[in-house]
Amino acid sequence: EKGGYPDFMLKEIHEQPRVVRDTLAGRMVGGALKISELGMSLEELQLIDRVYVIACGTSYHAGLVAKQLIEAWARIPTEVEVASEFRYRNPIITPTTLVVAVSQSGETADTLAAIREARIKGGKVFGITNVIGSPVARESDGVIYTKANKEIAVASTKSFLGQVVSLTLLSMVLAQAKGKFTQAQTRLLFGELADTAEQIERILADTTAIEEAALACKDANDALFIGRGMGSAISYEGALKLKEISYLHAEAYAAGEMKHGPIALLSKGFPVIAVATQSPVYDKVISNIQESRTRGALVVAVATEGDEEIRKHADYVIYVPRVRDAFSAITVSVPLQLFARAIAVARGCDVDQPRNLAKSVTVE
Numbered sequence: 001e002k003g004g005y006p007d008f009m010l011k012e013i014h015e016q017p018r019v020v021r022d023t024l025a026g027r028m029v030g031g032a033l034k035i036s037e038l039g040m041s042l043e044e045l046q047l048i049d050r051v052y053v054i055a056c057g058t059s060y061h062a063g064l065v066a067k068q069l070i071e072a073w074a075r076i077p078t079e080v081e082v083a084s085e086f087r088y089r090n091p092i093i094t095p096t097t098l099v100v101a102v103s104q105s106g107e108t109a110d111t112l113a114a115i116r117e118a119r120i121k122g123g124k125v126f127g128i129t130n131v132i133g134s135p136v137a138r139e140s141d142g143v144i145y146t147k148a149n150k151e152i153a154v155a156s157t158k159s160f161l162g163q164v165v166s167l168t169l170l171s172m173v174l175a176q177a178k179g180k181f182t183q184a185q186t187r188l189l190f191g192e193l194a195d196t197a198e199q200i201e202r203i204l205a206d207t208t209a210i211e212e213a214a215l216a217c218k219d220a221n222d223a224l225f226i227g228r229g230m231g232s233a234i235s236y237e238g239a240l241k242l243k244e245i246s247y248l249h250a251e252a253y254a255a256g257e258m259k260h261g262p263i264a265l266l267s268k269g270f271p272v273i274a275v276a277t278q279s280p281v282y283d284k285v286i287s288n289i290q291e292s293r294t295r296g297a298l299v300v301a302v303a304t305e306g307d308e309e310i311r312k313h314a315d316y317v318i319y320v321p322r323v324r325d326a327f328s329a330i331t332v333s334v335p336l337q338l339f340a341r342a343i344a345v346a347r348g349c350d351v352d353q354p355r356n357l358a359k360s361v362t363v364e
């Protein structure tokens, strides 16, 4: 049932082009983007003046991506919060607050408690989950089902991708409702979003550079993932994936924070994985890479195809196809998943069943 793959994680990573296609299927109707399951009228959408994305673990990281998109596109202030914090801190929720609860399993205790809290306070709750009929689906006002299908590996990969694509659609719908996107702009973006399926296939077709970089890092005790903007959001997921399956201590930082502390950790051979794809902050990331390298760091850069310049700054370069910055989390997450898995395999870890972790966390 692993379909010829050595583990479920690798099988699930390879399912991601299908997840993109299935998540988008049937969404563009007569040239208009629709999420009929939202359970909200256009007027209600127009009134939204604050968004909270609440989730745990990897799903929280999908929320970090969503914040970038909702604020950039719909211009609605958006906070992302781990559910275990949100539920206990008396968050400010009004009838025009949209709470987006993201949970693969749909049964994470803290996320459910946060949904209940939000509804008691009168907010609208929208769930994003992979499990049909799960508590998150039942208790939300509206729901998008991610089309990942059952995920067996404890470390989430394809569900994360399904969440990011679903949240991207939600961000586009909000932008449309707020009058920030014309239908033509939405269609253009939708087309580019659909293209990421094929771009992921290209990444999966040749993973040599990822494996080489992983071998160079496998004996490290610690690693840092850095990026800015979208690259910062995805760095958090890269670090979590690595630590949960390989037990290599990894942290993520917004790259601009390096000189405010973490740079003290660096010494010869310390792996720094930098998300350096084309974006408005590319040059700033390069400066952060340089400051790391000066301290002896071993730099693995994830960069855009065609960027030869980056080879001067990095020890290893992993290329991803060129996409607009808004969609870079989708493409960049794939090599980071493969990187974590390659290190875990090289360290002899059970990638599907990491120690101390369970697939769903139904206790506080």
Ligand code: M6R
Pocket: 056, 057, 058, 059, 060, 102, 103, 104, 105, 106, 107, 108, 111, 154, 155, 156, 157, 244, 357, 359, 360, 361
């Ligand atoms: O089922 P959920 O999405 O609510 O689960 C949240 C986290 O427990 C989950 O993402 C966890 O961090 C995974 N081990 C990530 O790979």
